[in-house]
Amino acid sequence: MSRPRGTTVPTHETVAAVSTRPDLRRGDEGEGAGSKPLVFGVEDVSVYYGGFRAVRNVDLAIGQQEITAFIGPSGCGKTTMLRCFNRMNDLIPSARIEGTISYHGVNLYEDGVNPVEVRRRIGMVFQKPNPFPKSIYDNIAYGPRIARLDGDMDELVEQALRRAALWDEVKDRLKDLAMGLSGGQQQRLCIARALAVDPEVILMDEPCSALDPIATGRIEDLMEEIKSSYTIIIVTHNMQQAARVSDRCAFFTAEVNETSDTRTGILVEFDRTEKMFSNPADERTENYVTGRFG
Amino acid sequence: MAQLITSQPGPGLTSADLRGDPRRMRKETVVRGLLFAAAATSIIISGLIVYSLVRETWTFVSQVDWALVWGDGWFPRRGQYDIKTLLVGSLIVTVVGLAVAGPIGLGAGIYLSEYASARVRKVIKPTIEVLAGVPSVVVGFFALTFISPEIIQRFREATPQQTMAAAGIGVAILIIPLVASISEDAMRSVPRSLREASYGLGARKVTTVGKVVLPAAVSGLVAAFIVAFSRAIGETMVVFIAAGKSGGSLFETNPLEPGLTMTAAMASIASGTDSVVGEALTFQSLFFVGAILFVITLALNIVADRFVRRVRERY
Ligand SMILES: Nc1ncnc2c1ncn2[C@@H]1O[C@H](COP(=O)(O)OP(=O)(O)OP(=O)(O)O)[C@@H](O)[C@H]1O
Ligand SMILES: [Mg+2]
Secondary structure, eight states, X not given: OOOOOOOSSOXXXXXHHHHTOGGGGTTOXXXXXXXXXXXXXXXXXXXXXXXXXXXXXXXXXXXXXOEEEEEOSTXXXXXXXXXXXXXXGGGXXXXXXEEEEEETTEETTSTTOOHHHHHHHEEEEOSSOOOOSSBHHXXXXXXXXXXXXXXXXXHHHHHHHHHTTOHHHHTTOTTSBGGGSOHXXXXXXXXXXXXXXXXXXXXXXXXXXXXXXXXXXXXXXXXXXXXXTOEEEEEOSOHHHHHHHOSEEEEEEEEEOSSSSOEEEEEEEEEEHHHHHHSOSSHHHHHHHTTOOO | OHHHHHSOOOTTOOGGGGTOOHHHHHHXXXXXXXXXXXXXXXXXXXHHHHHHHHHHHHHHHHHSOGGGTTSSOEEGGGTEEOHHHHHHHHHHHHHHHHHHHHHHHHHHHHIIIIIOOHHHHHHHHHHHHHHHTSOHHHHHHHIIIIIIIXXXXXXXXXXXXXXXXHHHHHHHHHHHHHXXXXXXXXXXXXXXXXXXHHHHTTOOHXXXXXXXXXXXXXXXXXXXXXXXXXXHHHOOHHHHHHSBOOSOBOOOOOTTSOBOOHXXXXXXXXXXXXXXXXXXXXXXXXXXXXXXXXXXXXXXXXXXXHHHHHHHHHO
């Protein structure tokens, strides 16, 4: 497997050094990521699939215990970008990343960084629910077992399911196959599964797209509740959701390339959610968040 | 759609215009008929095989002295048709074959599906397929002249050159490609999203393969083993050459001794002089054994088919 590698910037960088970089604090008026400790520093990141550049020149600063929302039209590279944070794109042989992403100051793509260790700390909920063809119980217990977490497994499973607002629906059928759950239940199962390993960061790719408003509300409550101990990045197509739950918001869009008719995602604006929705700096952001996109 | 419904047929349209050219239609029918005949041929052949098996088997079953069908040793010339000698012989060769081919074939399948890069795969896969194309008579002599002296007799010198173990290893060579390719397919059909779910939870590759991919592919893997079993039990040439016994054999359970399988026994009846000078039922016994073999492999294939279908339905 080819290991993508950061090209620019020194390998070790202190949190302070990154967080005080003016370009990472774009639109930041003295609060937010500047005051919270920095978890991820994204600098000039471009991602390629083979020769195709899916996103280019992204700079972001993700603060601790914050919820950052990625919004933007379909195909603009939100998933691609999100998967860079836990090196999930390593699994796609054609994928390659340029630029640096630091996690608490350590370049995630430097030599010697083990993606397995990265993913233990940075969990992920995928766009499409992907439960294992195992029982509900075993789905949740999978992560803790391989991480050899000690403690009462039954309790851990129950707690994870409760937090994902699924416990009441499945408590009598924990031994049933997870594939028998509805799509929305499966997605909550995947959220519970990610929570069960107690990661530091949770990356959520449209976690609510298959959920009804009640379950969505529960997941949003959950995010609010756990954000005191986790850092969350969520991709969503739901503007209200982004406005409701996120502290910061990054708006991506796809730009037609001059040389070919492919489209490359760019980060248009990244700011406090409040500002993004009330007084965005970029016209494209305004058009998108008010539904006038197109 | 809406437009189609509201538009009126043109003024010149008659119903004959929509009927099509009768010559072309006839051609359709002829082609269809020929293709049907081709498909039907295989059904007819299967029917004929079953018919001839059943007819001769019936003759055997209705006339044989049953005390000799479960007696000591398979000596059709002397009228001793101890079927358990053959069943056990076949079973030993098959089990040896699976014991060798199972781990190697499965390992190769796992490697090809989960570890090999596209480039490596492109080299290894065709190589394995070449192995599948080696004629079994060649493998038979390989078992006799290489496996037996170079492998088996190295561990135990007193072993005869022709043994059920040597034949079993020869059979393994023939079924490794089968196990490898069916198990590879089974693992490849496990969706990538499941692997990602596992990696996303911080699992390593071995863990992901062992705890997610293999369990998810289990029906396909079982199918691979059943197909391999049925292929091994039906293998003739390798055992005929390398297992040691042909015309007749006493009951033998030691793989390191010569033995006789159903297939080798049938081959020798069909090819040897036994059928001419032997007892009246010698020739019919061939069909009796054949019918048993047929039923075993048919049953195995049906079961394997079930498993394969379960893999397809799952995702
Ligand atoms: N594995 C891949 N191989 C090649 N191209 C890919 C791959 N995954 C995504 N792409 C391409 O990268 C671009 C960005 O895709 P991505 O999935 O990141 O978009 P997205 O913003 O998440 O869209 P959506 O909102 O529909 O989920 C698209 O043009 C897509 O076709
Ligand atoms: Mg996406």
